[in-house]
Amino acid sequence: MPVDTSARAAQPSYVVLPQQSVHPETVLAFLIGHFTQIPASVWHERVDLGKVHWADGELVTPTTAYRPATRVYYYREVAVETKIPFQQKVLHQDDHCILVFKPHFLPVTPSGNFVNECLIHRLRIATGIDTISPAHRLDRPTAGVMLMTVNPETRHAYHELFTTDSIKKQYQAIARLTPDLLSKFQAGTLDLPVNWTVKNRMVRSTPSFLMKIAEGEANTHSEISLIAVKGDKGLFELSPITGKMHQLRVHMMSLGMPLENDTNYPVLAEKSADNFDKPLRLIAKSLTFVDPICKIQRQASCEGYDAEFINSSIL
Known part of the structure; x- marks a missing residue:
């Protein structure tokens, strides 16, 4: 039996075997044909290591017959998983939601080279609650306050x-x-302050994980203010009215002021390991809302960049 040296996701993923008249004879053959980006040898190894199973836990073997309209469970895994040396912090928790500080570099959900080093997994381990799920998105390079849900209902x-x-x-x-x-x-x-209202149309660029400004009706809106200056750098407050991917990063670039340590804009940096000493200088400082369950006004915030500009004569 092969030796397991990979990092495996704590929570399984699944795929439903399609109901079709012509199909592979075995589950293994389907997985190999369906997930073409994964080498066949990897699926053989996963099956041999007991990493593929039915909903009741019964293991799938190399000869297990195809069962139409049935879920097959498997585990995402990577050969080496990068450890993120920063910690999250729970700011509020009740039976329905969690407000938490997410550090720079930590993904919210499993993606890319990260299967267990993500906010969801860390919170599920820390709380023992398997139903925690994000209510919105926050990019991996961005730190700040996030709202997570607890109760699926x-x-x-x-x-x-x-x-x-x-x-x-x-x-x-x-x-x-x-x-x-x-x-x-x-x-x-x-x-000060200097204020901008930024509205434009943003679409997918190339590669597809980037965004760009295009002609046409605006589908994004941000309110941006320069509130302090120190040296040649500015401290900005930003309010995204809409929520497109990378919206604030692209809007700051459109003003001629791309964010400090942004490896995507205006020029995509060559792929390399994270430089933990140079985080993207963007932080989701606060969330304010009326809790839809208990109707209480909630406001959660984290430390921003104000302290770095304290000695500025402008602040």
């Missing part, structure tokens, strides 16, 4: 806070000023 109520714009999201960011803003600051003629 009330999960939809928290999702609706975002779909109905019933929750206020406040971010902070650091970016190098444009030459015009910097010259005004140095001349003592920059009046």
Whole structure:
């Protein structure tokens, strides 16, 4: 039997075997044909190691017959999983939701090279609650406050806070000023705050995990304010009115001030290991909303970048 040296996800994924007249003879043959991005040798090894099973826990073997309209469970895994050296912090917890600080670099859910090093898995281990699920999205490079749901029966109520714009999201960011803003600051003629309303159309770029601004009707809206200056850098407050992927990063780039340590914009950096000393300078500082279950006003916040600008003569 092969030796298992990979990192395996704690929670299984599943695929439903299609109901069709022509199908492979075995489950293993289906998996190999369906997941073409995974080498056949990997599926053979997973089956040999007991990592593929039916809903009742019965293991799938190399000769297990195909069963139409049945779920087959398997585990995502990677050869080496990067450990994220930063910790999350629970800010509030009840029977329906958890407000938590997510550190930079930690993904919310399993993705890419991460199967167990993600916020969901860490929280499930820490609380013993397997039903924890994110109510919204926060990019892996971004730190900040996140709303997680606990009870599947009330999960939809928290999702609706975002779909109905019933929750206020406040971010902070650091970016190098444009030459015009910097010259005004140095001349003592920059009046703070400086405010921008940014509305444009954002679409998928190439590669597909990037976004770009395109012609057409606006589908994004952010309110951005420069509130402090220190040296040639500015401290910004950002409120995303809409919630497109990478919206704040692209909007800051469109103002000529891409975020400090952004490896995606304006130029995609070569793929490399995370530099934990240079996190993206973007943080989801606070969430404010009326709890849809108990009707209590909730506000959760984390430390932003204010302290770095305390000694600025402008702040």
